Amino acid sequence: xxxxxxxxxxxxxxxxxxxxxxxxxxxxxxxxxxxxxxxxxxxxxxxxxxxxxxxxxxxxxxxxxxxxxxxxxxxxxxxxxxxxxxxxxxxxxxxxxxxxxxxxxxxxxxxxxxxxxxxxxxxxxxxxxxxxxxxxxxxxxxxxxxxxxxxxxxxxxxxxxxxxxxxxxxxxxxxxxxxxxxxxxxxxxxxxxxxxxxxxxxxxxxxxxxxxxxxxxxxxxxxxxxxxxxxxxxxxxxxxxxxxxxxxxxxxxxxxxxxxxxxxxxxxxxxxxxxxxxxxxxxxxxxxxxxxxxxxxxxxxxxxxxxxxxxxxxxxxxxxxxxxxxxxxxxxxxxxxxxxxxxxxxxxxxxxxxxxxxxxxxxxx
Amino acid sequence: xxxxxxxxxxxxxxxxxxxxxxxxxxxxxxxxxxxxxxxxxxxxxxxxxxxxxxxxxxxxxxxxxxxxxxxxxxxxxxxxxxxxxxxxxxxxxxxxxxxxxxxxxxxxxxxxxxxxxxxxxxxxxxxxxxxxxxxxxxxxxxxxxxxxxxxxxxxxxxxxxxxxxxxxxxxxxxxxxxxxxxxxxxxxxxxxxxxxxxxxxxxxxxxxxxxxxxxxxxxxxxxxxxxxxxxxxxxxxxxxxxxxxxxxxxxxxxxxxxxxxxxxxxxxxxxxxxxxxxxxxxxxxxxxxxxxxx
Numbered sequence: 130x131x132x133x134x135x136x137x138x139x140x141x142x143x144x145x146x147x148x149x150x151x152x153x154x155x156x157x158x159x160x161x162x163x164x165x166x167x168x169x170x171x172x173x174x175x176x177x178x179x180x181x182x183x184x185x186x187x188x189x190x191x192x193x194x195x196x197x198x199x200x201x202x203x204x205x206x207x208x209x210x211x212x213x214x215x216x217x218x219x220x221x222x223x224x225x226x227x228x229x230x231x232x233x234x235x236x237x238x239x240x241x242x243x244x245x246x247x248x249x250x251x252x253x254x255x256x257x258x259x260x261x262x263x264x265x266x267x268x269x270x271x272x273x274x275x276x277x278x279x280x281x282x283x284x285x286x287x288x289x290x291x292x293x294x295x296x297x298x299x300x301x302x303x304x305x306x307x308x309x310x311x312x313x314x315x316x317x318x319x320x321x322x323x324x325x326x327x328x329x330x331x332x333x334x335x336x337x338x339x340x341x342x343x344x345x346x347x348x349x350x351x352x353x354x355x356x357x358x359x360x361x362x363x364x365x366x367x368x369x370x371x372x373x374x375x376x377x378x379x380x381x382x383x384x385x386x387x388x389x390x391x392x393x394x395x396x397x398x399x400x401x402x403x404x405x406x407x408x409x410x411x412x413x414x415x416x417x418x419x420x421x422x423x424x425x426x427x428x429x430x431x432x433x434x435x436x437x438x439x440x441x442x443x444x445x446x447x448x449x450x451x452x453x454x455x456x457x458x459x460x461x462x463x464x465x466x467x468x469x470x471x472x473x474x475x476x477x478x479x480x481x482x483x484x485x486x487x488x489x490x491x492x493x494x
Numbered sequence: 495x496x497x498x499x500x501x502x503x504x505x506x507x508x509x510x511x512x513x514x515x516x517x518x519x520x521x522x523x524x525x526x527x528x529x530x531x532x533x534x535x536x537x538x539x540x541x542x543x544x545x546x547x548x549x550x551x552x553x554x555x556x557x558x559x560x561x562x563x564x565x566x567x568x569x570x571x572x573x574x575x576x577x578x579x580x581x582x583x584x585x586x587x588x589x590x591x592x593x594x595x596x597x598x599x600x601x602x603x604x605x606x607x608x609x610x611x612x613x614x615x616x617x618x619x620x621x622x623x624x625x626x627x628x629x630x631x632x633x634x635x636x637x638x639x640x641x642x643x644x645x646x647x648x649x650x651x652x653x654x655x656x657x658x659x660x661x662x663x664x665x666x667x668x669x670x671x672x673x674x675x676x677x678x679x680x681x682x683x684x685x686x687x688x689x690x691x692x693x694x695x696x697x698x699x700x701x702x703x704x705x706x707x708x709x710x711x712x713x714x715x716x717x718x719x720x721x722x723x724x725x726x727x728x729x730x731x732x733x734x735x736x737x738x739x740x741x742x743x744x745x746x747x748x749x750x751x752x753x754x755x756x757x758x759x760x761x762x763x764x765x766x767x768x769x770x771x772x773x774x775x776x777x778x779x780x781x782x783x784x785x786x787x788x
Contacts (some may be wrong), residue, residue: 180690202689209690215683219705228690228701281689 130318130398132156132193132206132283134179141174141340148174150340156318156333158420161310163327164321166337167363171376172320174335176286179318180209192284204233208277211285213293213436214269216261222272223257224246230279247275251309267298274309284316291326303330303442324364328352336360354399358486361408368414368453370407374483377401382483391425392478399484409481411456416443416466417473429453441465445474507526533759537752542562552760564743568764571740572771576662580671582718583711585662590673595682596612609667617664621731624660625651628732645749652734660732665721669714676710712781716772723768742762 134156141149143202149171156162160209164172165305177183179190181202190197202209208229217225223244224231230240244257251271255266264272270290277285287306287442291299307330308315309463321327327334328348335345336359344356355361362369372386382395385406399405419428429445432452443465455466455474466472499507534550542548557566593602612620627634628650635647650656680703688698704711729739744764747757776783 145499182686182690202686203692203694207690209687211683211687213681213683215687217684217687217702220701228693231701232691232693232697276691415556 131314133158133189134284134316134318135194136175137189137191139175139181139185139190140180141171141178142186148340149178152340153190153340154335154342154345157279157315158316159314160410161317161319161330161332163331164337165321165324165327165332165334165364167322171340172322172337173288176288176320179284180207180286180411181205187269194258205451206283207286208280208282208284210277210288210290212288212290214273214290216269216272216276218261220261221257222259222261222264225261225272226275226279228276233280239383241278244275247279247329250278250312251275252305266294267302270294271305276307278309278313278315282315284318285310287317287319289321289323292321297465299326303474306330328364336363338363340346340437354396355408355482355484358406358408358417360481361484363477366454366456367408367412368411370409372405372487374399374401374403374405381478384483387449388427388451390483393425393483394479396482396484399483405483406486407481407483409476410443411454412440413480414453414455414474414476415457416455417475418444419472423475425478425481426473427453428470429474431468431470431472432469434465445472447474529754529758530762531764532755535755537755548628554756555763556771557611557756558760558763564740564760567738567743568740570654571764572656575661575719578722579659579669579715579719581658581662582666583715585668586666586673587704587707587711588715590670590707591675591699593670594674594677595680596640597687609670613667617727618731620664621660621728624656624663625731628656628659651732652736654737656732656734657729657737657739660728661679661722661725664725664728665718668717668721672714673707674708674710674719676707680706688693712776712779716776719772720768723764 136152136154136156139152140147147224149211152171152175155215162185164175166172174183179192179197181197181200181204184198197205202316217228222226226244226247227235227240230243235243241257241377248254248257251274253268253271253275256268261269261272264351270288273290291302291306294302297381303326306317319327319330328351331348332346334348334351336343336351338359344351344360346354349361351364355364361367370386372384372391374382375385376383377395377400380395381392382399384391384399384405387477393407393409394407416429416431417426427447429447431443432446433444435444439459441457441459443457445455447451447453452472495507498510533554534552536547536549536551536553538545538547542563558568588627593605597605614669626632629635630647630649632650634650636642638644639647650659684702684706685698686785688702689695693701725739725743726741729737729742730745733739740760741764744757744760747753747760751757
């Protein structure tokens with residue numbers, strides 16, 4: 130049912146601007162793969178290259194081993210779900226869903242039956258004859274998914290389709306999309322700038338910046354072992370301290386900074402003597418009383434408490450005036466320290482990383 | 495109105511409103527009402543005005559229905575106006591699509607300027623230019639014989655063909671703009687979605703773009719048709735011996751026969767019958783007036 134997608138050394142230029150630089154990745158059959166990155170990173174361009182609305186300047190798009198060069202969008206085994214869904218407002222729901230079958234000359238009775246079947250699949254009953262304008266945001270979403278599934282694509286391409294929905298519905302549709310993907314077994318390629326979406330839904334995530342694929346890995350790997358400072362700071366929150374690597378032993382490094390000396394895991398492409406940055410997630414930091422100091426600790430003063438419900442963000446300021454964030458579980462029996470308390474911010478050497486500061490850039494090659 | 499006052503001040507707003515009202519009342523409504531009244535009165539010698547023969551009557555209207563030649567000219571006017579409308583539509587739709595969706599917006603501006611410049615020249619001059627282009631020894635025949643496409647000059651100004659050519663040229667932009675606006679308003683993603691789902695170019699136009707542009711197409715067609723049927727300058731300039739336009743008959747009644755009464759009856763008949771025809775066609779094509787107004 131599904132096919133793999135191989136992007137082979139793809140480059141895409143718009144005039145002198147290189148939107149996609151040397152992207153090489155293989156998306157496995159039946160995989161839920163997300164391209165994650167800020168706007169302008171080239172992820173939408175990649176989607177348009179796969180769907181056939183653009184041809185790469187260099188490299189090849191291969192679907193199921195077959196080079197797609199010169200094959201127009203209407204002949205590719207892909208179906209695209211647009212950011213604004215692009216449903217046809219002048220057709221009723223069922224004609225929207227089966228438009229792809231209509232153009233293939235399928236008879237009206239079969240199309241009608243297929244529409245009903247797909248509406249069941251996306252959990253939208255009794256809506257076949259409704260107009261698009263009568264549907265809610267979430268229902269339109271489902272119609273768009275059904276319309277794309279109707280052509281039985283080998284690869285489904287999704288361009289931030291959830292971004293227009295409100296938070297609750299978005300979280301619900303995440304689970305829904307994931308379930309539909311598992312049920313149909315179609316390869317899903319998902320484009321998003323929302324790290325939560327990418328981490329929650331994907332089998333693997335490709336993080337992009339400035340047209341370059343920075344890291345391809347499972348969501349856990351991306352979050353816990355980012356390859357560089359860009360990936361670390363784009364995915365999740367961090368406290369960042371600049372410094373220099375002075376000593377390396379068994380994957381752990383000694384890191385000298387203006388705030389003191391720290392031990393941390395050594396990230397990729399950093400070596401002894403390099404200037405780099407230490408990244409530590411707020412949830413891996415904790416606060417201790419001032420006299421309990423040990424390794425990896427910074428004396429700080431609590432400035433602000435932000436209560437988020439299931440957790441609490443404690444903002445602290447060190448002696449150099451830099452602000453850090455410590456995230457603690459909400460526990461009424463252990464309240465967070467009050468503002469103006471002086472204490473130590475501490476973190477485990479195993480849960481922080483030294484990474485090169487910048488992303489691999491557009492012109493890096 | 496309050497918005498108008500807020501923006502331009504009370505004195506300027508009053509002047510603008512007064513000028514619009516003057517234009518509507520003094521130049522459109524009152525003359526038409528006067529002609530409407532004329533159309534029910536008889537053309538009488540001065541000494542009989544106000545006498546026993548000066549009555550309201552439908553006689554002027556029956557003049558038309560009792561004249562097979564005039565009825566024939568009326569149907570030919572409707573027929574050739576429809577033909578002009580269809581030709582304009584066929585030429586403009588692809589052009590409107592290219593301007594709206596294919597060209598870069600910066601190029602579109604240039605194209606529109608080029609299309610609009612001829613409109614600055616008056617309709618009489620443009621019609622007369624076509625008279626020169628289409629004449630036996632005119633440039634069109636010279637070019638066609640020059641490149642060897644035809645052996646001897648064609649008599650272009652014969653029958654209705656020169657009138658049709660002139661009318662297409664005169665009113666084609668009234669078709670282009672509404673269709674361009676309609677297609678421009680279509681989300682490009684819809685076109686791409688159609689292609690992505692496997693539709694051919696033709697199918698995408700038929701199922702997605704044309705249905706969306708239908709109000710624009712309809713308003714363009716109504717506008718071109720009504721302008722054609724009511725045109726005087728183009729048919730008189732480019733007519734041949736065997737082509738007569740209904741407006742020319744009205745003109746004859748008024749300026750040659752000096753019978754303004756029958757002339758105005760004919761004018762209102764033209765208006766009424768054209769509205770009837772347009773409504774019928776719209777009914778058949780399932781277009782509503784509210785769609786056009788959009």
